[in-house]
Amino acid sequence: MKKLNIIGGIAVLAAAVAVGLLWQNGDASADDVADNQILMKQPPAPEDADAVARGRYIAIAGDCVACHTAPGSKTAFSGGYSISTPFGGIFASNITPDAETGIGNWTERDFYRAVRHGKGKEGENLYPAMPYNAYVKVSDKDMHDLWLYMRSVQPVHNKVPETDLGFPYNIRLAMMGWNLLFFSNSPFRPDMSKSAEWNRGAYLVEGLEHCGACHTPKNILGGDRDAYLQGSNLGEWHAPDITSNSYTGIGRWSEAQIVDYLKVGSNHVAVASGPMAEAVTNSTQYLSDEDLRAIAVYLKAQPASPTKAPQPLTAENxxxxxxxxxxxxxxxxxxxxxxxxxxxxxxxxxxxxxxxxxxxxxxxxxxxxxxxxxxxxxxxxxxxxxxxxxxxxxxxxxxxxxxxxxxxxxxxxxxxxxxxxxxxxxxxxxxxxxxxxxx
Ligand code: HEC
Ligand code: HEC
Ligand code: HEC
Known part of the structure; x- marks a missing residue:
C-alpha cells in the first residue's frame, strides 16, 4: 500500500515538475513578496535586548530547534538532523551565524526568503520538510525579532551533509512544481469577524507552531489535503483529529483542558507522547497562558471533521x-x-x-x-x-x-x-x- 503510493507519487511528481517548468514565470511571485523594507536597508540593528528576547520566544514557538539540532548534539541550531520523508532523508541546515557552514553571511532578506518562501541563499528551492508553507504566515515584526535572536546565538562550525534524494526528488527545481500545487504564498490575514483571541490562535496554529504539519493529512506528494487538522499518519504515530469533533477530536475538552495538555503535557485523560511530547517539551510548554488560551479558542472553533462513531464491538467478538x-x-x-x-x-x-x-x-x-x-x-x-x-x-x-x-x-x-x-x-x-x- 505504502509502496504503491510512492510509485504513484513519483509519476505525479514528474507531472508536477513538468507543470513547474511550463509555468516557470508563475513562480516568480514567491520571491517578490515585499518583505518589510525597514530591515533590508541596514545591516542587523545594534543588539536590541528586548527584540532578541522576543525573538527567542518566536524561535521557541516555531520549534526551530527540533529539526535544526542533531539528536544528542549539545549545540542548538547547528543542523545535521536527518528528517525522514517517504522520499528519503533530508538534512536540516546549520542555522547558527557561522560564516562558512551556517548562515553567518546571510542578509536579513535571505533569511526571510528561506523561512517564509522556501528559497535558499542562491535562490534554490528548499524542500518543504522545512515548514515554510506555515511560516509564510509569520509577521514582519516577528521575523525581525527572530532574525536578531538567530544572530545572537553561538556560531557553530558544523558542515551538514548534502541531502541526496533519489531521482526525481533530487532536483530542487522539482519543488517548483510542488510550490505551485501546494504552497499558498500569502501572509496571515486576520478575520475581522472573529475575536482578537481567535486571531492570535490562528496566527500561532497556522503559522509559527505549524500544527498542521503533523495534524493535517497529506496527499501522496506531501501536500496538505483539504481536511485541515483532521488527523494524519506520521508512520509510527498518528497525529489525531484536533477539530471540534466530539468523538475523535477535542470537542469534549474544555479550553482549560487543551491548555493543560499543551503546557503540562497531560490533562484529565490524555498524556502527550512521541512527536507530541517533543512539541510540548520544546515548544508549547513555554508559551504564555494567553497564547495557549488563544490556541484553545481557535481549536474549539474549528468545524468538526466528518468522522462519526460506529457501533462498539461487543464482548462476544x-x-x-x-x-x-x-x-x-x-x-x-x-x-x-x-x-x-x-x-x-x-x-x-x-x-x-x-x-x-x-x-x-x-x-x-x-x-x-x-x-x-x-x-x-x-x-x-x-x-x-x-x-x-x-x-x-x-x-x-x-x-x-x-x-x-x-x-x-x-x-x-x-x-x-x-x-x-x-x-x-x-x-x-x-x-x-x-x-x-x-x-
Ligand atoms: C520540521 C522541521 C523544521 C523546522 C521546525 C524548521 N526547519 Fe528550517 N529547515 C528544515 C530543513 C529540512 C531544511 C533544509 C531544507 C533543504 O535542504 O532543502 C531547513 C532549512 C532552513 C534554512 C535554510 C538554510 C540553508 O542553508 O539553506 C533556514 C534559514 C531555516 N531552515 C530556518 C529555520 C527557522 C528560523 C526555523 C524556526 C522558525 C526553522 N527553520 C524550523 C527543517 C525545519
Ligand atoms: C511533530 C508532529 C506534531 C506537531 C508539530 C504537533 N502535534 Fe499534536 N500530536 C502529534 C501526535 C503524534 C499526537 C498523539 C500523541 C499521543 O498519542 O500521545 C498529538 C496529539 C495532540 C493532541 C491530543 C489529541 C488527543 O486526542 O489526544 C492535541 C490537543 C494536539 N496534539 C495539539 C497540537 C497543537 C495545538 C499543535 C501546534 C501547537 C500540535 N499539536 C503540534 C503530533 C504533533
Ligand atoms: C507500568 C504502568 C503501565 C502499564 C503496565 C501499561 N501502561 Fe499504558 N501507559 C502508561 C503510561 C505512564 C502512559 C503515558 C505515557 C505514554 O503515553 O507513553 C501510558 C499510555 C498508554 C497509551 C497511550 C494513550 C495516549 O493518550 O496516547 C495506550 C494506548 C496504552 N498506554 C495502552 C496500554 C496497554 C494496552 C497496556 C497493556 C498491554 C498498557 N498500556 C500497560 C503506563 C502503563
Whole structure:
C-alpha cells in the first residue's frame, strides 16, 4: 500500500515538475513578496535586548530547534538532523551565524526568503520538510525579532551533509512544481469577524507552531489535503483529529483542558507522547497562558471533521474476548479495570478521543515499544510505560488495542493483526519471545 503510493507519487511528481517548468514565470511571485523594507536597508540593528528576547520566544514557538539540532548534539541550531520523508532523508541546515557552514553571511532578506518562501541563499528551492508553507504566515515584526535572536546565538562550525534524494526528488527545481500545487504564498490575514483571541490562535496554529504539519493529512506528494487538522499518519504515530469533533477530536475538552495538555503535557485523560511530547517539551510548554488560551479558542472553533462513531464491538467478538484477557493480565495495574488510568501519569484509555481514530498507529507503537509522557516544568517526572513487544504476539497486541478502543463507552474499528506486524517491522522490534521466557 505504502509502496504503491510512492510509485504513484513519483509519476505525479514528474507531472508536477513538468507543470513547474511550463509555468516557470508563475513562480516568480514567491520571491517578490515585499518583505518589510525597514530591515533590508541596514545591516542587523545594534543588539536590541528586548527584540532578541522576543525573538527567542518566536524561535521557541516555531520549534526551530527540533529539526535544526542533531539528536544528542549539545549545540542548538547547528543542523545535521536527518528528517525522514517517504522520499528519503533530508538534512536540516546549520542555522547558527557561522560564516562558512551556517548562515553567518546571510542578509536579513535571505533569511526571510528561506523561512517564509522556501528559497535558499542562491535562490534554490528548499524542500518543504522545512515548514515554510506555515511560516509564510509569520509577521514582519516577528521575523525581525527572530532574525536578531538567530544572530545572537553561538556560531557553530558544523558542515551538514548534502541531502541526496533519489531521482526525481533530487532536483530542487522539482519543488517548483510542488510550490505551485501546494504552497499558498500569502501572509496571515486576520478575520475581522472573529475575536482578537481567535486571531492570535490562528496566527500561532497556522503559522509559527505549524500544527498542521503533523495534524493535517497529506496527499501522496506531501501536500496538505483539504481536511485541515483532521488527523494524519506520521508512520509510527498518528497525529489525531484536533477539530471540534466530539468523538475523535477535542470537542469534549474544555479550553482549560487543551491548555493543560499543551503546557503540562497531560490533562484529565490524555498524556502527550512521541512527536507530541517533543512539541510540548520544546515548544508549547513555554508559551504564555494567553497564547495557549488563544490556541484553545481557535481549536474549539474549528468545524468538526466528518468522522462519526460506529457501533462498539461487543464482548462476544473474538478479538474482544482475547483483548479482555490480555488487558487484565498486563494493563490493569496502571490503566485500571475502568480504563481511567492514573491522572497525569498513566493516560486514561476511557473517554480519550485520540484512541478512537481510525488509524491506530499510536496505540500499536505505544504498546509495542512502551513510552514516556512529555517531561515539562509542570510535570518533571511524567510516567513511563513498559514495552510489550517481547511479551505479546501480534494477535494479542491487535486484540488488546481493539479491546481498549471498544470498552468503557469507546467505539472504534477493530485493529487488524497485519497492522501490528507492519508496525513491529517499522519499529525494528523483535518478535515475541517464546512462551515461558517472557514471564
Ligand atoms: C520540521 C522541521 C523544521 C523546522 C521546525 C524548521 N526547519 Fe528550517 N529547515 C528544515 C530543513 C529540512 C531544511 C533544509 C531544507 C533543504 O535542504 O532543502 C531547513 C532549512 C532552513 C534554512 C535554510 C538554510 C540553508 O542553508 O539553506 C533556514 C534559514 C531555516 N531552515 C530556518 C529555520 C527557522 C528560523 C526555523 C524556526 C522558525 C526553522 N527553520 C524550523 C527543517 C525545519
Ligand atoms: C511533530 C508532529 C506534531 C506537531 C508539530 C504537533 N502535534 Fe499534536 N500530536 C502529534 C501526535 C503524534 C499526537 C498523539 C500523541 C499521543 O498519542 O500521545 C498529538 C496529539 C495532540 C493532541 C491530543 C489529541 C488527543 O486526542 O489526544 C492535541 C490537543 C494536539 N496534539 C495539539 C497540537 C497543537 C495545538 C499543535 C501546534 C501547537 C500540535 N499539536 C503540534 C503530533 C504533533
Ligand atoms: C507500568 C504502568 C503501565 C502499564 C503496565 C501499561 N501502561 Fe499504558 N501507559 C502508561 C503510561 C505512564 C502512559 C503515558 C505515557 C505514554 O503515553 O507513553 C501510558 C499510555 C498508554 C497509551 C497511550 C494513550 C495516549 O493518550 O496516547 C495506550 C494506548 C496504552 N498506554 C495502552 C496500554 C496497554 C494496552 C497496556 C497493556 C498491554 C498498557 N498500556 C500497560 C503506563 C502503563
Amino acid at each position: 473474538a478479538q474482544m474476548k482475547m483483548g479482555a484477557n490480555v488487558y487484565s493480565a498486563n494493563c490493569d495495574a496502571c490503566h485500571n479495570s475502568d480504563g481511567k488510568g492514573i491522572p497525569g501519569i498513566a493516560a486514561s484509555l476511557a473517554d480519550n478521543p485520540g484512541l478512537m481514530a481510525e488509524d491506530a498507529s499510536s496505540i500499536i507503537t505505544t504498546v509495542l515499544q512502551g513510552g514516556r509522557g512529555a517531561v515539562t516544568h509542570a510535570n518533571p517526572t511524567s510516567g513511563a510505560m513498559p514495552s510489550f513487544a517481547w511479551k505479546l504476539s501480534d494477535e494479542q497486541v491487535a486484540a488488546v488495542s481493539t479491546y481498549i478502543r471498544n470498552s468503557w463507552g469507546n467505539a472504534a474499528s477493530a485493529v487488524p493483526v497485519e497492522n501490528v506486524k507492519e508496525e513491529r517491522e517499522l519499529l525494528k522490534l523483535p518478535e515475541q519471545m517464546p512462551a515461558g521466557q517472557g514471564d
